[in-house]
Amino acid sequence: MAVTGLVFIGYVLLHMYGNLKVFAGQEAFDEYAHHLRTFGEPMLPYGGLLWVIRVVLLLSIIGHAYAAFTLWARASKARTQKYVVKKAVAATLSSKMMRWGGVTLLLFVIFHLLHFTTRTINVNGDKDSPYDRVVSSFQPEMWWVAVIYLLAMCALAMHLRHGVWSACQTLGFTNTAASRARANFAGVFLAVVIAGGFALVPLSILFGIVD
Amino acid sequence: MKITLNIWRQANAAAKGAMQKYELDDVSEDMSFLEMLDLLNENLNEQGEDPVAFDSDCREGICGMCSLMINGQAHGPEVTTTCQLHMRSFKDGETITIEPWRAEPFPVLKDLVVDRSAFDRIIQSGGYISANTGSAPEANNLPVEKAKADRAFDVATCIGCGACVAACPNGSASLFLGAKITHLGSLPQGQPERDTRVVDMVAQHDHEGFGGCTNIGECTAACPKEIPLDVISQLNKDLRTAMKHGY
């Protein structure tokens, strides 16, 4: 769970870096998208690196989901008779949302892939330039697309906030008060930076900063 | 004080239980929570009703026999054991819901009494240092760094009450497990069996049917001895090390 989670953190950081290229203009963004496909040539065929990444991500998601559902099943088996009254004292909202939040993110990722990768879902006219596709998707008249993405980023932020801390704990990095504080900080920091970084793009388009 | 109690009644392990309401007058603020239940039982006895079964023994917060989920919190609203909880922590006229610990590895035996022998079996699987009587070397031959000795003591204060399991949304006993792993692993005497200990104890923990840890922290908040959450990190670290060593 922790290891696959860390793979995702690495990936979303790179992904976010790419997204922020939107602010460098259409040429830079499209160039970047193209470069991702030619990266490693001629050792790798066109799009090869992307497929390598996709395979790693696919394996990770399988591992991550398998572990998550196993834990979920164990938890429900460990307490079949629920409490009439149960108070949460220390649990953060993020920690309580891990499971349904994770499912939400999974659904979102499928939507996202259908939207931008396979282009099965076409929200505002199919464009060949990746930059155009992004910009057209988040236009104010298509506000609901932006809302979907922004909600997903909220879910991602919460997932990261608890996930990062929990991964550090699971990997045994939090044996001292200082390391515990660091892991907690890392959770909040990565949640804000990653979710915030992603959210900048749809927000900027929505409010006409990028067009 | 006047108190309304909403208590889980269950005749035996096989029976189906239900919540039942009781009214209690003349509760004094200086009574302990269990003395309040003693009073209820005296009244029930008088009325010819079966008294409520609940566990308690030392009544000074150290034996770990008492339990009770009180208004949704293990051992009630204070950071202490139920036996050290006093009625001054409640308001006059309050309704108090009392339930047993809920976890499959802790089956209810009667009313509020549960079977926690799963904890004993976890200790049997490796929660000890193998030192036969008579074989011990002179105690001061092996100095122990004070910081480590203190760390060992802090986590060795676990009383095995099961509040961590009761409070955990996953029904995990990782805090109990981590406390023992950390206690014995902090001391030089605990090193020879460190790898096998953690592997065997985790296996027994899972075998008993406790849930997995997702690091939520309810356990440590409910722990009357304030065992810190980092013992679970230590447990994971030891497990990682043991796996590296090929266990």
Place this chain on the structure above:
Amino acid sequence: MTETQTPATTSDAAGFFTLGDPVADTKAPAEASVPTRWEERKSHAKLVNPANRRKIKVIIVGTGLAGAAAGATLGEAGYQVESFCYQDSPRRAHSIAAQGGINAAKNYRNDGDSVYRLFYDTVKGGDFRSRESNSYRLAEVSANIIDQCVAQGVPFAREYGGLLDNRSFGGVQVSRTFYARGQTGQQLLIGAYQALERQVAAGTVTTHTRHEMLELITTEDADGQTHAKGIIVRDMVTGEIETHLGDAVVLATGGYGNVYFLSTNAMGSNVTAAWRAHRKGAYMGNPCYTQIHPTCIPVSGENQSKLTLMSESLRNDGRIWVPKKKEDCAKDPRDIPEEDRDYYLERIYPAFGNLVPRDIASRQAKYMCDDGRGVGPEVDGVRRGVYLDFADAIKRLGRDAVETKYGNLFDMYAQITAENPYEVPMRVYPAVHYVMGGLWVDYDLESNVKGLFVAGEANFSDQGANRLGASALMQGLADGYFVLPYTIANYLADSHERIDESHPAVVEAKKSVEERINHFLTVNGTRSVDSYHKELGHLMWEYCGMERTKEGLSLAIEKIRELKADFWKNVKVLGTAESLNQSLERAGRVADFFELGELMCIDALNRRESCGGHFRAESQTADGEAERIDEEFAYVAAWEWAGEDGHMPVLHKESLSYEAIEMKARSYK
């Protein structure tokens, strides 16, 4: 052994008992000098071949320090051990609640400590009423205990150099007490518990939790000698009555302080196992020797179910006082000026001050309160409390240092009383804490019933009439780890008849248990078990507590008998026998407390001297100190059960002689 009994006429208790033959310990090698006796005994005791050990079954009742340590050690040796406890886990036995520490003659402090000195302190502290050989052995093996516990991972307090720390504890002038903050008992018990569970995993020990021993099974051999063959227990969850047979039975069932209802013992602590053994022939030694601990949290109301002890270590830095003037008693103690405070222990005992032995500190607190100078809330019209003040210690050492040393105790006090002891002096009052009396045993810890061994607080042997602080843990572990495993082999080495469940002794024992249970459930009376227990406790505390008199004890016996008769006719126990039934469990225990309470009063009445924890008002010096009467009472009173009502108990005297230490008056002035 009752052939030559004669009615006793000269005793205060004449008319309540008969005098039997003297009894003596025959196992300690009398020809050897006191310091060499244990070595001598170990060298000549019979051994059991390792191959035979796995065919031998030892039953151990109780899983406190003595029971768990003996179980683990006998398991390691290869015996089959059946271990029983009434709690839901062996780890919960009441040894866990001991706070202060454990003594050992290690002399790590280089302050002149030695085995002899620990032995001397034990005998003197016990007011020359303990058996010299046993006390010496206790001191001798004390050092091994620390080694053993450290090897098991018991996290004792350490100094910055990494070596073990010590502190000075109650009534002695050397630092020989090892401790784990205020939770020494817990840490030692967890160590023994883990060792026991390790043997469960190894297959040598089987634990039976939530099982209560209700009868001892005995048979007579060809010589008319009684042997223990097993026990009858009740599964407290299913109610099933089970028979367990073995080659020897060990009772490590703790003390019977709960006869007083309010005590520092656990709610479930009881005398039943020991008392059933007593009724089957085992002598009860010195039952009246009770230890009243001076520093407990005072009683706050009538619904109180138990008393909480504050570690004696608090007396190292806290100062005990009461107001000099009665009119100051209701005042905020911080408003009472220094000159109006009576630091009475420092005044009366300048050499030992606040560190006088427990019995002295307790009795003085009682006198202060009887004098009308007690503090705290009035309960039944009297303020029963004295101040234990840390203001000076905080000034001298700083709040942080005090917090490091006593933080958990202060927190506990604040939790119970809702007062902050860093700001306001604590209030403390004596409470029943430990009993020195118990089943009579010889040097091998074997009772007069052969094959019945008794260890820890349950036996009478090592502490005399008063126990020193930090010596209970020492005795429990000494018996369990280092004494019993040697001595029990001596009995097990001989072949003894084995019986099966069809033996008349088993059938009879089981039947009597079932009848008793059936009786409680069918009386259908009007009073709860607890109400009887409370009333018995009041009687015992009033008349057989810190100060005892002939009139009081005689009255108590009469009242206990009346109450007991009423209990059997009028107790109300609901529920069934075939389920978890906590009222039924208590009913059986209280029934035995009645008989014990009566015997304690008879023993106290007979012992017309003051010694240790037993203070007879008739026997005191001009300045109010306890006065022993050595020429008349230098003996252990071993009481034999003679039968139900109308049969008077039989007193067997074991005379005490002192070779290694000269017997003299105990003085702490």
